[in-house]
Amino acid sequence: MSREEEARITLYDGPAGGWGALNSVKDALLHHQIPLKGAKTLLHANQPDGFDCPGCAWPDRNHHSTFEFCENGAKAVAAEATARRATPEFFARHTVAQLAARSDHWLEEQGRLTHPMRYDAASDRYVPIEWDAAFALVVQHLNALPDPNQAIFYTSGRTSNEAAFLYQLFVRQFGTNNFPDCSNMCHEPSGTAMRGQIGVGKGTVTLQDFERADAIFIFGQNPGTNHPRMLGELRAAHRRGARIVSFNPLRERGLERFADPQDKREMATLGSTPISTHYFQPRVGGDLAAVTAMTKHVLEAHDARGGVLDEAFITQHTLGLDALRQQLADTPWALLKEESGLTEAQLRAAGDVYLGAERVIACWGMGITQHQHAVATIEAILNLLLLRGHIGREGAGPCPVRGHSNVQGDRTMGIWEAPPPALLDRLQQVYGFAPPRAHGVDTVGAIRQMAEGRCQVFFALGGNFAAATPDTHETWHGLRQCGLTVHVTTKLNRSHLVHGREALILPCLGRTEVDRQAGGPQGVTVEDSMSMVHISTGMNPPASAHLLSEPAIVARLAAATLGARSAVPWAWLVEDYARIRDEIEKVFPDFHDFNARVAVPGGFRLRNTASERVWATPSGRARFASHALPLPTAIHAARAREAAQQVFTLLSTRSHDQYNTTIYGLNDRYRGVRGQRDVVFIHPEDLRALGLRAGERVDLHAVWPQEQDAGHERCVRGFTLVAFDIARGSLAAYYPEVNPLVPLWSVAEGAGTPTSKSIPVVLVPHRPDAPAA
């Protein structure tokens, strides 16, 4: 990663992984001044006695003997284990206004925070504060609120189960369910759809199922960058002859070819293994139509030759197939072709892969969830699986691939603005207080509440709210209206610079670090994307002697805020996290014998009723869902209105050198981009039609329907055009740069997730004189 790389675009024709991945890790270690023997840290990632990689939520093989190399996991670890430090002296040298003028990349580069800091308005600087004084300031604000709902408590999905459990208990005793979290912007639609249809909001498959599947569908996901260890599973599946079918408007190298850096032969011969056997490039947002078409094809095949559906399963376990049949009969092929952007032959070919397989897994990521019709699309994927009984059977099932390493666990622990009544009942029984019953705000709701001036305290356990959220303008306006903003964090980020009237930065330990409490060094637990719960123990010395662990921060704040109002022995619990796990076990029966079971290397799998074909739905059955294609969408409306110019659908995505809002570097190796981030990927024919050339710069204007978006000018400027193999009519650019284009009101129906992957835009040549967005 040579960081001050000259901006250029070059075709990347190598495989994913390979020597490029090894070199990039070497560069990251050098950059963070981690001696190569510090690569020892890397060897502890995802090992039974090591720490859980802070990269993604893909499960671990947990083989003591083998180390699974992962370029982006290594980059995440190196970024946390960095030798760079953002000390009080650093803050003394820069006003907040000066820091705010720097890029996200530069902020990240300053390294680990070392000391609690308080915003001093007089000097416009962050100045050091002692922990007790910092807690006292938060307590003063919280306890002055006329209504606890004027405080909002955000969570990013890296938080451990122990911290998350204490946090939800504290905040509910304080009196609110205001728990927006990153999940609201991520897999919320997956949980919504799956709970409704199969009674559990989590995927049902395990890594063992991946070893047995003979067809794996991957919708809207880029594992080469975001879940590199998944490529190992896909490679093995490909090698034993499984079909791998990718749906993605972009040609992503990681879905095409992979060279495993641990395969000496592949590395020596510069060879690679193909990943996808079939690659379909639907238009952005076209998956609902595509999956509906596959389902229609399957039903047509059944009607023509019989014996296709798993009728015994359908009769015994499901409801709603007749309604789905009717809806499909009413949906013509012409519409499905038009909306998916694929030909009938392609759609039927995809359907044939499904028909030819005995064991089917369907994976999906943000390319599915960040759309207006995300819930309907996931329901359509589940319908498809249900037709041939591919849920609750070896080698088959739904697999939403989660993002943050403990985002699934945080929700399990009750970080949820809409908590199930059973959870609240249980908290009431165990702790003897009346938890608030009214739902709290989700991420979008939180922004609205802040922007209306109704949030006095915004507290964030990790994350980067100011940069991750949609409608940047409104979000920043909201954050600045708060009386106090508090961020528990490891590194400096944008959210610390877009702050309330008062503000605190509270630096915490990271996963890789030794967490020593009165009872000795502690481990925390996490739950991965496949419901495996295991322990994570850091081994590096803390980045500074002034850091506290997240559980300690939450417990001290809870004790100070609630005082005699709470009977929970907060300080005692944090002395030994096994005590917190005992509390978790009291509230959640699935965590019985928690400490014993998590002491086993590799941990244990949480019960997943759907994978046992027990359907925790109101009817006791799995449900086929049916709805007509949602037409017209905002995209259709924009096309109709802006008939004079071409309306594109813009998706926002991650580069290879970023972790969400954390920008490690300015390269996106597999897409051939170096030294820059303000780029927009476009099909060469679309470029030609516009009379523009690759390398020219454009402004992106969002064209949302006026009825909903009147009075808003949403524009980002000066993006360089990159010709790319992407579906026609679709564009791609990086998040968070294009977040100002996403309005708060455009969300996934039924789940509230901002539609960051379907933004109607028009391109106009860049006008350098125009004011910045």
Ligand SMILES: Nc1nc2c(c(=O)[nH]1)N[C@H]1C(S)=C(S)[C@@H](COP(=O)(O)OP(=O)(O)OC[C@H]3O[C@@H](n4cnc5c(=O)[nH]c(N)nc54)[C@H](O)[C@@H]3O)O[C@H]1N2
């Ligand atoms: N290194 C690294 N790892 C990460 C992260 C990171 O930023 N960096 N982030 C973590 C988090 S929180 C998450 S949620 C995951 C995110 O991992 P992904 O789910 O892979 O997220 P994205 O990079 O946003 O892109 C998703 C893919 O969807 C495609 N896509 C976009 N729109 C559509 C569409 O309409 N249809 C289809 N079929 N495809 C579409 C894009 O081209 C892209 O390939 O990764 C996690 N892991």
Ligand SMILES: Nc1nc2c(c(=O)[nH]1)N[C@H]1C(S)=C(S)[C@@H](COP(=O)(O)OP(=O)(O)OC[C@H]3O[C@@H](n4cnc5c(=O)[nH]c(N)nc54)[C@H](O)[C@@H]3O)O[C@H]1N2
């Ligand atoms: N346009 C657009 N917007 C999106 C998305 C998109 O695809 N497109 N994706 C959405 C998705 S999927 C997600 S998950 C959200 C992400 O939203 P967030 O989770 O809020 O954002 P991150 O960038 O992951 O947070 C990074 C920050 O977390 C802090 N951090 C890192 N490690 C630790 C730790 O161990 N403890 C603590 N306390 N803090 C830590 C660091 O300060 C770092 O700057 O963004 C969403 N926003």
Ligand SMILES: [Mo]
């Ligand atoms: Mo995510």
